Amino acid sequence: MNHEATVELLSRFLDGEVTPGERQRVEEWLAESHEVREIYEGLGRVRGSLGRLAETAPPAHLGELVRRRVALEGEATGLWGRVEGRLRSWTAGPGLLTPFAVVLALAAMLYVLANGLARFERAREPVYVTAPDTRIVAGRQLSRHGGRWVEAGLDPARLDEAARIVVAAADAAEWARQRPELAPLVELGTVVVELDGEVVVLVFESAVASGRPANEP
Amino acid sequence: MTALAAEAVRHDRELVARHAYGDPEAFDEVYARFSGLVFQIARRMSGDDALAEDLSQEIFLRIFRHLRGYQGRSSLKTWVYRVAINCCRSRLARRSRRERAFVAVEEGRLERVPSAAEGPQGRLRRREAAETVGRALNRLPLAFREAVVLRDVCGLSYEEIATVAGVRLGTVRSRIARGRDRLRLELERGSS
Incomplete structure (x- = not known):
């Protein structure tokens, strides 16, 4: 053990700040070593003298x-x-300010919590996505695409080879009478549907000429 | 915390609350309770009566300014010790830089320390020895002086010193031991 460690242990021994093991070790040193005893007595004299300093x-x-x-x-x-x-x-x-501050903090927390929950609830509401450009007419689901109504499920590649049938305004009523199942389509203007396995573009000039909005028959 | 300690802390808090409310008698009570302690620390840390007076005034001024901030986490006495030690540190660190050269000249003039067992006038000599140790104390580095004063002059426990000085327990043990050892060596050198 070096000098510093020895002195520290002796100093603590002097103050009774040692463990039982340390106490035993110091007592053995004191019994065996004259040098350790001298250091210990010197430390004791210093402590005693400091304690005797006149308290002014x-x-x-x-x-x-x-x-x-x-x-x-x-x-x-x-x-x-x-x-x-x-x-x-x-x-x-124990004045008023501390409880007041606590109440204020709690109120603020409740407000934030409630406000946050309301926002959360709003966020959870289902989004109703309306599709005004989709409708079922004459038993067919039609969607609006670039100024014409296209039947759902048609292969886009087949649109290019579709036959084009133009129904003049004067013939519209007759056409509707002959094909009553398709009569409601007359109001839509241009419609792409599948008829008898063929993709057909029907152009009803009466509706196109009237300038009626395609989705407002 | 024992019931007695809790009662003491409650009393301390009341005293501080009265001071914060502007009751001048509260600070008078603080002065009456701690003036001896403050002056003793200032005197032993500075080693000079005039400077100790000055330091004591500074310490009480700091106490007056900051007493409202006392939270009651330790006893008021410990808090006062801390203020006093901090004040001494800042003031004496400035002084020690200025006076280092002077102290170096004084180094060679150590008084002879008589042994306690020396002659029939042992009592008188012990008192003289104490004063000699007191003077040697002034030559210790501040950190060691602080630890030794708080332990051997003020009688604080190691834990209390750690709280007051704001250092770990191991540091306190080491500083007390090294401070005492330096004093021992100085005194032995002086007596040989």
Whole structure:
């Protein structure tokens, strides 16, 4: 053990700040080593002398000096110091400010929580995606694509080879009478449907000429 | 915390609340309770009566300014010790830089320390020895002086010193031991 560690242990032994094991080790050292005993006695003399240092009472005028300086300090802090003092005294002791602050904090937390939940609830509402450009007419589901109605499920590749049938305005009523199952299509303008296994583009000039919005038959 | 300690802390808090509320008698009570302790630390840390007076005023001014901030986590006494030690540290660190050269000249003039068993006037000599140790104390580095003063002059426990000085228990043990050892060596050198 080096000198510093030895001195530290002896110093703690002097103060009774050792474990039983350390105590035993120090007692053995003291019994065996003259050098350790000298160090220990020297440390003891130092401690004893420090403890015997005369406890001098503060000079009588010190209190007056302190009071004067404190009074000057008090004047310097002025009104704000007094206000601050009041505020601090409320927070230091069991005053009103602390419970008030706790209540305020709880209220704020509740508000944030409730507001957050409301937003969350709003977010959970189902989104109703309306599809105004899709409708079922004459038993066929039709979607609006670039100014014409196209039957759902048609292969886009077949649109290019589709036959085009133009029904003049004057013939529309007759056409509708002959194909009553397709009569409602007359109102739609241009419609792409599958008829008898063929993709057909039907152009009803009566509806196209009237300028009626395609989805407002 | 024992019931007695809890009662003491409650009383301390009340005292602080009164001070914060502007009751001048509260600070008078603080002064009455701690002036001896503060002056003793200032005197032993500075080794100079006039400087100790000055330091004591500074310490009480700090106490007056910051007493409202006392939270009651430790006893008011421990808190006062901490303020006093911090004040001494900052003031004496400035002084020690200025006076290092002077102290170096004084190094060679160590008084002879009589043994306790020396002659019939042992009591008087022990007192002289104490004063000699007191003077040697002034030559210790601040950190060691602080630990030794708090332990051997003020009688604080190792744990209390750790709280007051804001250091770990191991550091406290080491500083006390090294401080005492340096004093021992200085005194032995002086007596040889």
